[in-house]
Amino acid sequence: MKNNWLHYVYGYVRMTIEGQYAERFLNQCIHNDIDIWNIKRVGKEKMVCYLALEDVRKIKKIVKMTDCKVSFTKRIGIPFLTKKMAIRGGFTAGIAGFLFLIFLLSNMVWGISIQGASPKVEHQLKQIVQDIGIKRGKFLFSLPSVEDIQKVVTDSLEEATWVGVQLNGTTYHFEVVEQTLPEEKGLISPRHLVSKKKAVIHEMFVEKGQAMVKPNQFVNKGELLVSGFIGKEGKTEIVAAQAEVFGEIWYKSDVSVPLSTKYETLTGDSKTKYYLSFFxxxxxxxxxxxxxxxxxxxxxxxxxxxxxxxxxxxxxxxxQALEKQETLREYSEEEAVQVGIEMAKVELNKSLGDDAEIVGEKVLHQAKENGKVILKIHYQVIEEITSEQPIIQGD
Structure with a gap:
């Protein structure tokens, strides 16, 4: 049988057999299911082979039967290694302590590297990282995952567009991409301001240029709001029109709200189990x-x-097992209408600019079908409607 790792785990010996009946000794070993391997003849009445440690006691009877002399010239495997280590307890304890210390140090945080950040952002990032618990000497397995750390840092650092996090060995590497503010606009070319949507003028503030419309006036898309020509006939100047013109615009939204909905929520109760996983x-x-x-x-x-x-x-x-409970949510028709109005308002806000304001809504159509309330809603919005139109020479 070939020597393999199982032999090493359980231990084996190299055995020398001397005598006229060495072959008979080997045959008796095979007959009694004793594993021997790598058999070699090294003399006229001398053989060498390997024997499993657990079979050493079994060969005593065979030795007496065959009148052979058996000696063990080498002991190999974990049982013999363990025995040697027990004899040299101090040395073994020192090696074990050293390896354990290296193991602990290999699983601690020993460095935090930050690249691409200005001194101000770097200081803020270090404070956020410290609040999470990342500091020198902290065990790595007690900290959040790299993905969770990246999410927390990116959400907390307002002046950064993106923060990359990597764990290399015992060092956390943070790569920061800061927000780049737009450069200040230089000289503005001559231009008109026109309407980018159909609207009713709500109010306007003209800084430069000549107003061509008035409040409460309806304008179409592309209609001139503020002209870049100022002055009287014969003394006309061309300027870059600058103004803020707010118009009233109506948006239509279609939404349906189920009167009865099942959904799952977390109760806040949880149980955590911890494991060591080997292979x-x-x-x-x-x-x-x-x-x-x-x-x-x-x-x-x-x-x-x-x-x-x-x-x-x-x-x-x-x-971590987080308890969930199933909840049935039911609306009356009036409640469903209000929920639908708010849902449509939230979706509309996602498409509007920061300067827009929803000032009113009106339900144009309401119906109840298949357990749902179906609504058609118009929202009244005030928003900035100007768009630039360059003045071409010869206009």
């Missing part, structure tokens, strides 16, 4: 009871332990 085999170490929830959602977090630059086949896992 993808999970061994519970804390929180052995399974959650007694009827409905729950499981969030799993894994951390692979490291030793220097090597990733070990050992993971620390946590599985």
């Amino acid at each position: 993808n085999v999970d061994i519970p170490i804390w929180g052995f009871r399974s959650p007694q929830y009827e409905h729950y959602e499981v969030f799993e977090r894994n951390y692979a332990f490291r030793l220097l630059n090597w990733t070990l086949p050992v993971q620390y896992k946590s599985k």
Whole structure:
């Protein structure tokens, strides 16, 4: 039988057999299901082979039967290594302590690197990172995942467009892309201001140029609002018209609201189980009871332990079960109408500019079909409606 890792785990010996009946000794070993391998003749009445440690006791009777002399010239495997380590306890303890210390240091935070940030943003980022718990000496497996850290940092750092986070060894690397403010506009070319939508003029503030419309006047898309020509006939000047013109615009929205809806919500109650995983085999170490929830959602977090630059086949896992409950939400028809108005308003706001304001709404059509309230709504919006139109020479 070939020597393999199982032999090393359980231990084996190199055995020398001397005597006239060495072959008979080997045959008796095979007959008694004793594993021997790598048999070699090294003399006229001398052979060498390997024998599993667990079979050493079994050969005593065979030695007496065959009148052979047996000696063990080499001991190999973990059992013999363990025995040697036990004899040299101080040395073994020192090596084990050293490896354990290296293991701990390999799973701690020892560096935080920030690139691409101005001093002000770098200071803010360091404060956010410290609030999360990322600091030197902190165990890596006790910190949020890289994805969660990136989300928190990006949401908290207002002056950054994007923040990249990487964990290389024991160092967190943060790469920051800051917001770039638009350059101040230089000289403005001569222009008119025209309407970009159909609207009723609500109010206007003209800084430069000549107003061509008045409040409460209806204008079409592309109609001239503020002219870049100023002065009287014969003394006309061309300027870059500057003004703010707010118009009243109507938007139509179609929305349907179910009168009865089932949805799931988290109750806030949770149970967490912790594991050590060896070669993808999970061994519970804390929180052995399974959650007694009827409905729950499981969030799993894994951390692979490291030793220097090597990733070990050992993971620390946590599985958090969050209790969920099913809720039936029912609206009266009047409540569904109000919910529909607000839903449509939220969707409309997503398409409007920051200067727009919804000042009124009107339900044009309301119907109840198949357990739903169907609405057609018009919203009254005040927003800035100017658009630039360059003045071409010869106009």
